[in-house]
Amino acid sequence: MKMKAAIEIESLSKTFRSRGGNDVEAVSLLNLTVEAGQVFGFLGSNGAGKTTTIKMACGLVQPTTGTVRLNGYDVLKQRGQAMRQIGAVLEGTRNVYWRMNAWQNLLYFGRIKGISSSGLLKARAEQLLRELDLWERRKDPVGEFSRGMQQKVAIAAALIADPPIVLLDEPTLGLDVHASRTVQEWIVQLAKERGKTVVLTTHQLDMAENLCDQVAIMSHGKLLAHRPTAELLDLFRREFYQVRLRGVVDMEKNGVFPGFAASQENGHTVLSGEVGDDMSVFDLVERARTAGMDLISVSPGEPNLEEIFVELIERAEETVGQDGGLERKAGHRPAGVRSRG
Amino acid sequence: MMATGTVLLNECQKRLIIMWSYRFNFMLETFMIGFLFVGISFFVSGGRPTPEQMAPALLGYLTWFYAVFAISDMSQGIREETQTGTLEQMYMSPLPSGLLLAGRSVASLFISTGMVALVGGILMLALGIRIPVRLAGAPVFALTLAGLYGFAFFMGGATLVFKQVNALGNLLTNMLLFLNGSFLTVERMPGWLEGFARSLPSTQGIDVLRSVVLDNLSLASVWHDGSLMWLTAHTAFFLLAGWGAFLWGERVARKRGLLGQY
Ligand SMILES: Nc1ncnc2c1ncn2[C@@H]1O[C@H](COP(=O)(O)OP(=O)(O)OP(=O)(O)O)[C@@H](O)[C@H]1O
Ligand SMILES: [Mg+2]
Numbered sequence: 036m037k038m039k040a041a042i043e044i045e046s047l048s049k050t051f052r053s054r055g056g057n058d059v060e061a062v063s064l065l066n067l068t069v070e071a072g073q074v075f076g077f078l079g080s081n082g083a084g085k086t087t088t089i090k091m092a093c094g095l096v097q098p099t100t101g102t103v104r105l106n107g108y109d110v111l112k113q114r115g116q117a118m119r120q121i122g123a124v125l126e127g128t129r130n131v132y133w134r135m136n137a138w139q140n141l142l143y144f145g146r147i148k149g150i151s152s153s154g155l156l157k158a159r160a161e162q163l164l165r166e167l168d169l170w171e172r173r174k175d176p177v178g179e180f181s182r183g184m185q186q187k188v189a190i191a192a193a194l195i196a197d198p199p200i201v202l203l204d205e206p207t208l209g210l211d212v213h214a215s216r217t218v219q220e221w222i223v224q225l226a227k228e229r230g231k232t233v234v235l236t237t238h239q240l241d242m243a244e245n246l247c248d249q250v251a252i253m254s255h256g257k258l259l260a261h262r263p264t265a266e267l268l269d270l271f272r273r274e275f276y277q278v279r280l281r282g283v284v285d286m287e288k289n290g291v292f293p294g295f296a297a298s299q300e301n302g303h304t305v306l307s308g309e310v311g312d313d314m315s316v317f318d319l320v321e322r323a324r325t326a327g328m329d330l331i332s333v334s335p336g337e338p339n340l341e342e343i344f345v346e347l348i349e350r351a352e353e354t355v356g357q358d359g360g361l362e363r364k365a366g367h368r369p370a371g372v373r374s375r376g
Numbered sequence: 377m378m379a380t381g382t383v384l385l386n387e388c389q390k391r392l393i394i395m396w397s398y399r400f401n402f403m404l405e406t407f408m409i410g411f412l413f414v415g416i417s418f419f420v421s422g423g424r425p426t427p428e429q430m431a432p433a434l435l436g437y438l439t440w441f442y443a444v445f446a447i448s449d450m451s452q453g454i455r456e457e458t459q460t461g462t463l464e465q466m467y468m469s470p471l472p473s474g475l476l477l478a479g480r481s482v483a484s485l486f487i488s489t490g491m492v493a494l495v496g497g498i499l500m501l502a503l504g505i506r507i508p509v510r511l512a513g514a515p516v517f518a519l520t521l522a523g524l525y526g527f528a529f530f531m532g533g534a535t536l537v538f539k540q541v542n543a544l545g546n547l548l549t550n551m552l553l554f555l556n557g558s559f560l561t562v563e564r565m566p567g568w569l570e571g572f573a574r575s576l577p578s579t580q581g582i583d584v585l586r587s588v589v590l591d592n593l594s595l596a597s598v599w600h601d602g603s604l605m606w607l608t609a610h611t612a613f614f615l616l617a618g619w620g621a622f623l624w625g626e627r628v629a630r631k632r633g634l635l636g637q638y
């Protein structure tokens with residue numbers, strides 16, 4: 036089934052000129068399509084270019100080259116229409132007026148977003164505040180709210196005009212577990228129940244793994260991978276193995292399993308790691324035997340997004356300049372794994 | 377248009393709400409500004425200010441008040457909003473940014489007018505100063521303010537690009553108080569200074585305003601002596617240059633990613 040594209044990014048680049056005279060290539064020839072109705076995770080280390088990309092999609096930063104289309108509207112050439120497609124909460128900043136209360140903020144931003152009917156605006160504001168459990172406190176200045184409540188107001192303000200696309204740059208940054216969970220639940224609801232496209236960036240990879248239908252991993256302004264989350268996990272599943280040994284084995288000493296992480300569990304040693312291209316599971320078993328280790332089991336591990344992320348980033352660092360990353364890796368996979376894409 | 381009205385009201389409402397949250401600071405500032413006027417008048421007149429002397433000074437002083445507001449709104453105000461991220465939210469509006477800028481200015485104008493009425497009213501009552509209301513003063517006043525706002529737009533554009541212009545804004549605001557002819561008439565300045573003072577926003581406006589409001593000259597006569605013409609040209613220049621500078625600032629800020637904090 037061909038899905039409708041909510042965001043189409045084509046050959047997008049941004050080079051900032053720093054005051055020292057150095058050029059920083061924050062985003063480099065990025066091509067990316069986000070399908071409508073999905074939760075899309077945009078991942079990458081600090082400085083990877085996520086915020087810059089999001090700001091270009093919001094028309095706040097002028098690209099050096101390339102285009103962004105929001106539901107088909109070019110952000111630069113059809114600004115007005117494009118802006119009607121999005122609501123955004125940007126990273127590390129207030130986004131709303133702390134001197135005004137939640138209600139006043141929502142009405143203000145609603146009008147800024149071009150809602151001309153006062154009745155409609157008030158109804159939407161009320162609905163959002165009730166859903167976010169802020170209705171009782173709508174008359175208190177946002178500056179007096181907790182961090183979590185402030186973030187909820189910022190999200191509500193981004194949603195006031197009911198835009199089909201929502202961009203959230205680190206929406207759970209600085210939130211406690213409870214507040215973060217509320218925001219996450221709401222993100223899922225937005226996509227699943229209201230058909231909105233949600234793009235989020237985060238450094239909490241477990242959250243991305245749970246929430247996102249698709250993830251894109253960026254490094255140094257370039258895309259390393261862009262896959263449905265499940266597929267990405269699958270792609271790595273066959274390479275991750277868990278080896279269970281009886282007793283406490285000092286991994287530092289014997290060096291049988293290079294690159295494997297060790298942990299202790301009920302008097303057993305559990306090793307988990309990647310079986311490289313030059314080694315098979317049988318080699319693994321063989322090595323353990325010859326080293327005289329007491330092998331209990333070898334089983335395929337469950338890689339998580341975090342491990343894959345680290346792996347991809349490391350690989351990209353190794354192959355700077357080459358076309359590293361996932362595609363190189365995917366070439367080694369059995370055909371069945373890729374054909375799902 | 378519908379949208380224009382909504383935007384203007386929206387901005388005014390926002391400004392009033394925020395101002396109200398700072399009401400104690402505001403009252404203190406208002407008091408200070410009134411007090412400053414009395415103090416300066418006292419010194420300038422060698423300790424014996426008369427209502428007749430103070431009328432032209434007050435006219436200039438109240439105009440300066442507008443300048444204080446307009447400039448601080450465009451420099452400090454915009455700078456604060458880049459830091460809170462609300463400016464970026466504004467720039468994500470589907471409405472043209474020029475309309476939002478106009479909304480900002482109208483809100484600032486509206487609020488300064490309220491303050492000026494308050495401070496001016498109290499001073500006039502307390503000191504027995506009389507400033508007659510003359511219709512001919514209205515267009516001159518409007519031209520003066522338009523020039524001031526043009527200058528404020530200029531500062532706004534500069535603030536978007538150079539985050540440090542705050543200090544310059546303060547300096548200029550203070551300089552204006554002494555150079556716009558409120559207390560020291562420009563005619564009494566040395567030639568080079570007079571030329572500089574007259575090129576600043578509001579100086580010429582205050583001069584013409586006095587002729588029309590206090591000396592009861594007709595618009596025709598101030599046009600014929602060239603002073604109104606100079607004011608018109610001056611205002612047109614500031615408005616165009618200011619607007620242009622703002623657009624330039626916006627463009628550069630988008631290029632360098634300066635609409636938000638970086
Ligand atoms: N306005 C700017 N001027 C100059 N350089 C900038 C600007 N904005 C971003 N950069 C640079 O561009 C690169 C990408 O930054 P960006 O903020 O997009 O990264 P990010 O992926 O969002 O990182 P983080 O996870 O830390 O938020 C960085 O090297 C950053 O220093
Ligand atoms: Mg970022």
